[in-house]
Amino acid sequence: MAAYLQVVATKCRDGQMKEWKRKLLRKSTLVLVEVARTGSYRWALSFRRHPNDALDAVFRPVQEEFESWLEGQRLAGDTRELYATVSRTILAWLPERGVTSARALAGSDIAAAVIFLGGRYKPGSMRTAVTAVRVLCRFLEESGRCTGLARAVPRQVSRRVLFADVLPGGDVEALTNSTNTATPQGRRDKAMLLLAARTGLRPVDISGLRLQDIDWAQGQITLAQHKTGALLILPLLADVGKAIADYLLHGRPDGVADEHVFLRSQAPYVGLSPSSGLYNVAAAAFARTTTSPRNGTGHGFRVLRASFATRMLEDDTSLPVISGALGHRGIASAKHYLAADDTHLRDCCLDFAGIEPRTARP
Incomplete structure:
Protein backbone atom coordinates (compact mmCIF):
# COMPACT_ATOMS: atom_id res chain seq x y z
CA MET A 1 0.00 0.00 0.00
CA ALA A 2 2.83 2.39 0.83
CA ALA A 3 4.46 1.71 -2.54
CA TYR A 4 1.11 2.27 -4.29
CA LEU A 5 0.62 5.61 -2.54
CA GLN A 6 4.13 6.62 -3.55
CA VAL A 7 3.31 5.90 -7.22
CA VAL A 8 0.10 7.93 -6.91
CA ALA A 9 1.97 10.85 -5.35
CA THR A 10 4.59 10.74 -8.11
CA LYS A 11 1.94 10.80 -10.86
CA CYS A 12 0.27 13.75 -9.22
CA ARG A 13 3.55 15.62 -8.89
CA ASP A 14 4.37 14.95 -12.55
CA GLY A 15 1.01 16.29 -13.70
CA GLN A 16 -0.41 12.90 -14.72
CA MET A 17 -3.13 13.04 -12.06
CA LYS A 18 -5.27 15.74 -10.51
CA GLU A 19 -4.91 16.58 -6.81
CA TRP A 20 -8.51 15.68 -6.05
CA LYS A 21 -8.00 12.21 -7.53
CA ARG A 22 -4.80 11.70 -5.51
CA LYS A 23 -6.72 12.51 -2.33
CA LEU A 24 -9.54 10.16 -3.31
CA LEU A 25 -7.18 7.28 -4.00
CA ARG A 26 -5.29 7.94 -0.78
CA LYS A 27 -8.53 7.91 1.21
CA SER A 28 -9.67 4.68 -0.46
CA THR A 29 -6.34 3.07 0.36
CA LEU A 30 -6.55 4.08 4.02
CA VAL A 31 -10.05 2.59 4.20
CA LEU A 32 -8.80 -0.74 2.85
CA VAL A 33 -5.84 -0.72 5.24
CA GLU A 34 -8.12 -0.17 8.24
CA VAL A 35 -10.50 -2.93 7.12
CA ALA A 36 -7.58 -5.32 6.62
CA ARG A 37 -6.20 -4.48 10.06
CA THR A 38 -9.39 -4.31 12.15
CA GLY A 39 -12.09 -6.01 10.09
CA SER A 40 -14.22 -2.87 9.98
CA TYR A 41 -14.10 0.81 9.13
CA ARG A 42 -14.95 3.65 11.46
CA TRP A 43 -16.80 6.40 9.66
CA ALA A 44 -15.19 9.67 10.69
CA LEU A 45 -13.65 12.73 9.18
CA SER A 46 -9.98 12.30 8.44
CA PHE A 47 -9.13 15.91 9.21
CA ARG A 48 -10.82 18.11 11.78
CA ARG A 49 -10.23 21.85 11.90
CA HIS A 50 -11.24 24.07 14.76
CA VAL A 153 -25.00 49.12 17.03
CA PRO A 154 -28.36 49.95 15.36
CA ARG A 155 -31.30 49.66 17.71
CA GLN A 156 -33.86 48.90 15.02
CA VAL A 157 -33.45 46.41 12.21
CA SER A 158 -36.14 45.83 9.62
CA ARG A 159 -37.45 42.32 9.55
CA ARG A 160 -39.71 40.67 7.07
CA VAL A 161 -42.69 38.99 8.72
CA LEU A 162 -43.59 35.83 6.85
CA PHE A 163 -46.75 33.81 7.15
CA ALA A 164 -46.43 30.43 8.80
CA ASP A 165 -46.42 27.60 6.25
CA VAL A 166 -49.40 25.41 7.18
CA LEU A 167 -51.41 22.55 5.73
CA PRO A 168 -55.10 21.71 6.17
CA GLY A 169 -55.86 18.56 8.12
CA GLY A 170 -56.59 16.47 5.03
CA ASP A 171 -53.21 17.23 3.48
CA VAL A 172 -51.43 16.35 6.73
CA GLU A 173 -53.12 12.95 6.74
CA ALA A 174 -52.17 12.47 3.09
CA LEU A 175 -48.51 13.15 3.93
CA THR A 176 -48.40 10.71 6.83
CA ASN A 177 -50.09 7.98 4.76
CA SER A 178 -47.92 8.45 1.67
CA THR A 179 -45.01 6.23 2.71
CA ASN A 180 -44.51 2.66 1.58
CA THR A 181 -44.68 0.77 4.87
CA ALA A 182 -43.64 -2.45 3.13
CA THR A 183 -40.03 -1.19 3.28
CA PRO A 184 -37.89 -0.39 6.34
CA GLN A 185 -37.35 3.18 5.15
CA GLY A 186 -41.07 3.64 4.60
CA ARG A 187 -41.81 2.48 8.16
CA ARG A 188 -39.22 4.91 9.51
CA ASP A 189 -40.53 7.83 7.47
CA LYS A 190 -44.13 7.19 8.49
CA ALA A 191 -43.18 7.13 12.17
CA MET A 192 -41.27 10.43 11.88
CA LEU A 193 -44.04 12.15 9.91
CA LEU A 194 -46.68 11.02 12.39
CA LEU A 195 -44.55 12.11 15.32
CA ALA A 196 -44.17 15.58 13.81
CA ALA A 197 -47.82 15.90 12.82
CA ARG A 198 -49.24 14.73 16.17
CA THR A 199 -46.81 16.41 18.58
CA GLY A 200 -45.29 19.38 16.72
CA LEU A 201 -41.77 18.37 17.75
CA ARG A 202 -38.90 20.33 16.22
CA PRO A 203 -36.98 18.45 13.51
CA VAL A 204 -33.80 18.53 15.61
CA ASP A 205 -35.63 16.85 18.50
CA ILE A 206 -37.10 14.18 16.22
CA SER A 207 -33.66 13.31 14.86
CA GLY A 208 -32.22 13.43 18.40
CA LEU A 209 -34.90 11.19 19.95
CA ARG A 210 -33.30 8.26 21.77
CA LEU A 211 -34.62 4.85 22.71
CA GLN A 212 -34.58 5.67 26.43
CA ASP A 213 -36.74 8.78 25.82
CA ILE A 214 -39.80 6.59 25.15
CA ASP A 215 -41.60 5.22 28.21
CA TRP A 216 -43.82 2.53 26.76
CA ALA A 217 -45.30 1.58 30.14
CA GLN A 218 -46.38 5.16 30.97
CA GLY A 219 -47.23 6.00 27.38
CA GLN A 220 -45.15 9.16 27.14
CA ILE A 221 -42.07 10.71 25.56
CA THR A 222 -39.64 12.65 27.75
CA LEU A 223 -36.75 14.55 26.21
CA ALA A 224 -34.49 17.52 26.77
CA GLN A 225 -35.07 19.98 23.95
CA HIS A 226 -32.05 20.77 21.84
CA LYS A 227 -32.91 24.45 21.42
CA THR A 228 -33.80 25.40 24.99
CA GLY A 229 -32.47 22.52 27.08
CA ALA A 230 -35.82 22.42 28.91
CA LEU A 231 -37.48 19.09 29.66
CA LEU A 232 -40.53 18.31 27.51
CA ILE A 233 -43.04 15.56 28.29
CA LEU A 234 -45.45 14.51 25.56
CA PRO A 235 -48.12 11.79 25.43
CA LEU A 236 -47.28 8.79 23.24
CA LEU A 237 -50.42 8.74 21.11
CA ALA A 238 -51.69 5.38 19.90
CA ASP A 239 -51.01 5.80 16.18
CA VAL A 240 -47.60 7.36 16.83
CA GLY A 241 -46.60 4.58 19.22
CA LYS A 242 -47.79 1.92 16.77
CA ALA A 243 -45.78 3.44 13.93
CA ILE A 244 -42.61 3.74 16.03
CA ALA A 245 -42.98 0.18 17.32
CA ASP A 246 -43.47 -1.11 13.79
CA TYR A 247 -40.23 0.56 12.72
CA LEU A 248 -38.27 -0.63 15.77
CA LEU A 249 -39.42 -4.23 15.33
CA HIS A 250 -39.43 -4.57 11.56
CA GLY A 251 -37.43 -1.70 10.04
CA ARG A 252 -34.59 -0.55 12.27
CA PRO A 253 -31.21 -2.22 11.54
CA ASP A 254 -30.31 -4.96 14.05
CA GLY A 255 -27.22 -4.96 16.20
CA VAL A 256 -26.62 -1.21 15.99
CA ALA A 257 -25.08 0.44 19.05
CA ASP A 258 -26.44 3.89 18.18
CA GLU A 259 -29.18 4.89 20.67
CA HIS A 260 -31.10 7.15 18.29
CA VAL A 261 -34.58 5.87 17.48
CA PHE A 262 -34.41 6.83 13.81
CA LEU A 263 -31.33 5.77 11.85
CA ARG A 264 -30.07 6.10 8.32
CA SER A 265 -31.46 3.47 5.98
CA GLN A 266 -27.97 2.81 4.60
CA ALA A 267 -24.58 2.36 6.24
CA PRO A 268 -23.28 3.92 8.35
CA TYR A 269 -26.34 3.27 10.56
CA VAL A 270 -26.29 6.43 12.65
CA GLY A 271 -28.81 9.09 13.61
CA LEU A 272 -30.26 11.26 10.87
CA SER A 273 -29.11 14.81 10.23
CA PRO A 274 -31.85 17.26 11.32
CA SER A 275 -31.13 19.48 8.33
CA SER A 276 -30.61 17.34 5.26
CA GLY A 277 -31.80 13.94 6.49
CA LEU A 278 -35.18 14.99 7.85
CA TYR A 279 -35.81 17.56 5.16
CA ASN A 280 -35.38 14.89 2.47
CA VAL A 281 -37.96 12.70 4.21
CA ALA A 282 -40.53 15.50 4.33
CA ALA A 283 -39.74 16.80 0.83
CA ALA A 284 -40.24 13.30 -0.61
CA ALA A 285 -43.64 13.07 1.12
CA PHE A 286 -44.66 16.44 -0.32
CA ALA A 287 -43.57 15.29 -3.78
CA ARG A 288 -45.59 12.07 -3.52
CA THR A 289 -48.78 13.89 -2.51
CA THR A 290 -48.25 17.05 -4.63
CA THR A 291 -49.42 19.17 -1.68
CA SER A 292 -48.17 22.64 -0.80
CA PRO A 293 -48.69 24.91 2.23
CA ARG A 294 -51.52 27.38 1.78
CA ASN A 295 -49.50 30.31 3.12
CA GLY A 296 -46.04 29.52 1.84
CA THR A 297 -43.73 27.23 -0.06
CA GLY A 298 -41.99 25.23 2.70
CA HIS A 299 -41.62 21.48 2.33
CA GLY A 300 -39.93 20.48 5.58
CA PHE A 301 -40.93 19.14 8.98
CA ARG A 302 -41.50 22.68 10.27
CA VAL A 303 -44.62 22.85 8.12
CA LEU A 304 -46.06 19.99 10.17
CA ARG A 305 -45.10 21.81 13.38
CA ALA A 306 -46.82 24.99 12.21
CA SER A 307 -49.87 23.02 11.06
CA PHE A 308 -50.11 21.35 14.47
CA ALA A 309 -50.05 24.74 16.22
CA THR A 310 -52.62 26.20 13.84
CA ARG A 311 -55.04 23.31 14.40
CA MET A 312 -54.78 23.90 18.14
CA LEU A 313 -55.61 27.58 17.60
CA GLU A 314 -58.60 26.67 15.44
CA ASP A 315 -59.82 24.43 18.28
CA ASP A 316 -59.73 27.46 20.65
CA THR A 317 -56.69 26.21 22.55
CA SER A 318 -55.12 29.01 24.59
CA LEU A 319 -51.66 30.33 23.71
CA PRO A 320 -50.06 29.18 27.02
CA VAL A 321 -51.18 25.61 26.30
CA ILE A 322 -49.87 25.77 22.73
CA SER A 323 -46.55 27.17 23.92
CA GLY A 324 -46.25 24.37 26.46
CA ALA A 325 -47.00 21.70 23.85
CA LEU A 326 -44.46 23.16 21.43
CA GLY A 327 -41.79 23.59 24.10
CA HIS A 328 -41.60 27.39 23.91
CA ARG A 329 -40.17 29.46 26.73
CA GLY A 330 -43.07 31.92 26.53
CA ILE A 331 -46.24 32.63 24.61
CA ALA A 332 -44.54 35.26 22.44
CA SER A 333 -43.05 32.50 20.27
CA ALA A 334 -46.50 31.02 19.62
CA LYS A 335 -47.94 34.32 18.38
CA HIS A 336 -46.22 33.71 15.05
CA TYR A 337 -48.90 31.13 14.27
CA LEU A 338 -51.79 33.54 14.83
CA ALA A 339 -51.44 34.86 11.28
CA ALA A 340 -52.36 31.43 9.89
CA ASP A 341 -55.64 31.19 11.87
CA ASP A 342 -57.92 32.73 9.23
CA THR A 343 -61.13 31.83 11.05
CA HIS A 344 -60.39 33.72 14.26
CA LEU A 345 -58.66 36.58 12.47
CA ARG A 346 -61.93 37.32 10.68
CA ASP A 347 -63.59 37.74 14.08
CA CYS A 348 -61.12 40.53 14.85
CA CYS A 349 -62.07 42.65 11.84
CA LEU A 350 -63.72 45.98 12.67
CA ASP A 351 -66.27 47.83 10.61
CA PHE A 352 -66.08 51.50 9.72
CA ALA A 353 -68.57 52.64 12.39
CA GLY A 354 -67.38 56.01 13.67
CA ILE A 355 -64.53 56.22 11.16
CA GLU A 356 -66.54 56.25 7.95
CA PRO A 357 -64.50 57.32 4.91
CA ARG A 358 -65.08 60.83 3.72
CA THR A 359 -67.31 61.35 0.74
CA ALA A 360 -65.29 61.53 -2.42
CA ARG A 361 -65.04 64.93 -3.97
CA PRO A 362 -66.98 65.44 -7.20
Missing part, protein backbone atom coordinates in the same frame (compact mmCIF):
# COMPACT_ATOMS: atom_id res chain seq x y z
CA PRO A 51 -13.59 26.89 13.73
CA ASN A 52 -11.23 29.43 15.30
CA ASP A 53 -8.31 28.38 13.10
CA ALA A 54 -9.34 31.12 10.66
CA LEU A 55 -8.47 33.80 13.25
CA ASP A 56 -5.01 35.29 13.66
CA ALA A 57 -2.92 35.14 16.82
CA VAL A 58 -4.32 38.50 18.03
CA PHE A 59 -8.05 37.86 17.79
CA ARG A 60 -8.21 34.13 18.46
CA PRO A 61 -7.69 34.55 22.24
CA VAL A 62 -10.44 37.20 22.21
CA GLN A 63 -12.81 34.78 20.49
CA GLU A 64 -11.99 31.95 22.88
CA GLU A 65 -12.51 34.22 25.89
CA PHE A 66 -15.82 35.39 24.40
CA GLU A 67 -16.99 31.79 23.98
CA SER A 68 -16.09 31.05 27.61
CA TRP A 69 -17.97 34.18 28.67
CA LEU A 70 -21.04 33.02 26.73
CA GLU A 71 -21.00 29.75 28.67
CA GLY A 72 -21.77 31.70 31.84
CA GLN A 73 -24.65 33.69 30.36
CA ARG A 74 -27.22 30.88 30.68
CA LEU A 75 -28.06 30.95 26.98
CA ALA A 76 -29.35 28.07 24.90
CA GLY A 77 -26.67 26.07 23.12
CA ASP A 78 -27.80 27.11 19.64
CA THR A 79 -27.85 30.76 20.71
CA ARG A 80 -24.28 30.56 22.04
CA GLU A 81 -23.15 28.92 18.82
CA LEU A 82 -24.84 31.61 16.73
CA TYR A 83 -23.30 34.45 18.74
CA ALA A 84 -19.88 32.79 18.50
CA THR A 85 -20.26 32.38 14.72
CA VAL A 86 -21.11 36.06 14.21
CA SER A 87 -18.26 37.11 16.51
CA ARG A 88 -15.82 34.85 14.68
CA THR A 89 -16.89 36.35 11.36
CA ILE A 90 -16.31 39.89 12.60
CA LEU A 91 -12.97 39.17 14.26
CA ALA A 92 -11.70 37.45 11.12
CA TRP A 93 -12.71 40.48 9.04
CA LEU A 94 -11.27 43.21 11.28
CA PRO A 95 -7.63 42.77 10.12
CA GLU A 96 -8.82 43.49 6.57
CA ARG A 97 -10.09 46.83 7.85
CA GLY A 98 -6.74 47.56 9.44
CA VAL A 99 -7.73 46.89 13.07
CA THR A 100 -4.78 45.26 14.79
CA SER A 101 -6.19 44.63 18.28
CA ALA A 102 -9.47 44.56 20.18
CA ARG A 103 -8.42 47.60 22.22
CA ALA A 104 -8.13 49.63 19.03
CA LEU A 105 -11.78 49.05 18.14
CA ALA A 106 -13.92 52.17 17.67
CA GLY A 107 -17.61 52.74 17.11
CA SER A 108 -16.99 53.31 13.41
CA ASP A 109 -15.48 49.81 13.17
CA ILE A 110 -18.58 48.27 14.74
CA ALA A 111 -20.86 50.22 12.39
CA ALA A 112 -18.77 49.02 9.45
CA ALA A 113 -18.97 45.45 10.78
CA VAL A 114 -22.78 45.62 10.77
CA ILE A 115 -22.68 46.75 7.13
CA PHE A 116 -20.25 43.91 6.38
CA LEU A 117 -22.63 41.38 7.95
CA GLY A 118 -25.47 42.82 5.87
CA GLY A 119 -23.72 41.51 2.79
CA ARG A 120 -23.56 37.99 4.23
CA TYR A 121 -26.95 37.59 5.94
CA LYS A 122 -30.45 37.84 4.54
CA PRO A 123 -32.63 40.74 5.75
CA GLY A 124 -34.70 38.42 7.93
CA SER A 125 -31.56 37.18 9.72
CA MET A 126 -29.94 40.55 10.35
CA ARG A 127 -32.03 41.16 13.46
CA THR A 128 -30.38 38.18 15.15
CA ALA A 129 -26.96 39.05 13.74
CA VAL A 130 -27.17 42.60 15.12
CA THR A 131 -28.14 41.17 18.51
CA ALA A 132 -25.01 39.02 18.39
CA VAL A 133 -22.91 42.12 17.61
CA ARG A 134 -24.46 43.90 20.58
CA VAL A 135 -23.59 40.96 22.86
CA LEU A 136 -20.01 40.98 21.58
CA CYS A 137 -19.74 44.71 22.32
CA ARG A 138 -21.04 44.12 25.84
CA PHE A 139 -18.37 41.47 26.38
CA LEU A 140 -15.59 43.75 25.08
CA GLU A 141 -16.77 46.54 27.38
CA GLU A 142 -17.12 44.30 30.44
CA SER A 143 -13.66 42.85 29.85
CA GLY A 144 -12.22 46.36 29.85
CA ARG A 145 -10.94 46.31 26.29
CA CYS A 146 -13.19 49.06 24.87
CA THR A 147 -15.88 51.53 25.84
CA GLY A 148 -18.88 52.96 24.03
CA LEU A 149 -19.09 50.32 21.33
CA ALA A 150 -22.71 49.36 21.97
CA ARG A 151 -23.88 52.84 20.95
CA ALA A 152 -22.71 52.15 17.40
